[in-house]
Amino acid sequence: MAEKKTTKKAPAAKTRARNDEGHFSADDPSTPDVNEAYVQEEELEVVETAPVTVVPETKRARVKGTWRMYFCGQPWDFADGEYYDLPQDLFNFLRSNGNIYDTL
Numbered sequence: 001m002a003e004k005k006t007t008k009k010a011p012a013a014k015t016r017a018r019n020d021e022g023h024f025s026a027d028d029p030s031t032p033d034v035n036e037a038y039v040q041e042e043e044l045e046v047v048e049t050a051p052v053t054v055v056p057e058t059k060r061a062r063v064k065g066t067w068r069m070y071f072c073g074q075p076w077d078f079a080d081g082e083y084y085d086l087p088q089d090l091f092n093f094l095r096s097n098g099n100i101y102d103t104l
Contacts, residue, residue, distance in 0.1 A: 014038040059091040062085070062101040 017025040017039045029035040063078045070076070071090050078084070081101075086094070094100050 002034055013041050015041055034094055057086055057088060058085040064099050064101055
């Protein structure tokens with residue numbers, strides 16, 4: 001799924017100016033139209049993304065036949081026609097081998 005991104009400009013804030021030593025800088029009285037005691041911060045872009053769709057980890061399926069199998073170190077006891085919540089990779093494995101009924 002393609003994510004849709006929108007950007008907004010956050011309002012820029014003024015912060016106190018600092019010199020090389022980290023101390024506050026004073027305003028220069030000889031320049032009345034410029035306030036050197038404050039500096040304008042750069043405008044930040046706020047990025048909003050669309051919500052992400054999460055695929056469920058399990059899939060409900062009805063299995064064919066009765067048997068026992070081990071998948072990823074976990075035992076599975078299947079009974080013919082019963083419904084199970086299977087992990088997605090186990091469901092895909094059983095579906096590719098024809099062990100899942102097509103109808104639920």
